[in-house]
Amino acid sequence: MNHLTEIRTIGIPVTDQDRALKFYTETLGFELVMDAPLPRFGGRWLVVAPPNSATNLALVPAKDDLPAGVDTGIRFSSPDAKAAHEHFGNTGVATTELLEWPGVPPMFSLRDPDGNRLYVSQF
Incomplete structure (x- = not known):
């Protein structure tokens, strides 16, 4: 089972x-899924997601054993990675170079305001 x-x-x-929340909704274009008080843990249960996505992100308060500024390993898909790279670069988001290798989808990474690394690839 x-x-x-x-x-x-x-x-x-x-x-x-x-x-x-402002970065993920206004800059990345995610939708707010849930915003519930969670005072016991020093913040809110704050969940965002790309439109129509089955998987979402909880923006959880950083603490000593859960620091911000990490390589999340999270990969987002984009129908046009080159256009997304240009868009985020023009809005001041810290991005890496757009990687375009033969036979591999174009991809790049970006960082949120806390320095958490996220990846974008074309699919």
Whole structure:
């Protein structure tokens, strides 16, 4: 019997949930899925996702054993990585060079305001 059926939520540690919410919704174009008080853990249960995505991100308060500024390993897909790279670069988002190798989808990485690294590739 398989007790696990999908990847639903991935946590990203952030130092300022309001700043992170603004970046992920206004800059990356994600939608707010949930914003619920969670005072016991020093913040809110704040969840965002790309439109129509089954997987979402929880923007969780960073702490000593969960620091911000990490390589998340999270890969987002884009129908046009080159256009996304240009767009984010023009809006001041820290991005790496667009990698375009024969036979490999174009890709790049970007950083959120806390320095968390995220990846974008064309699919």
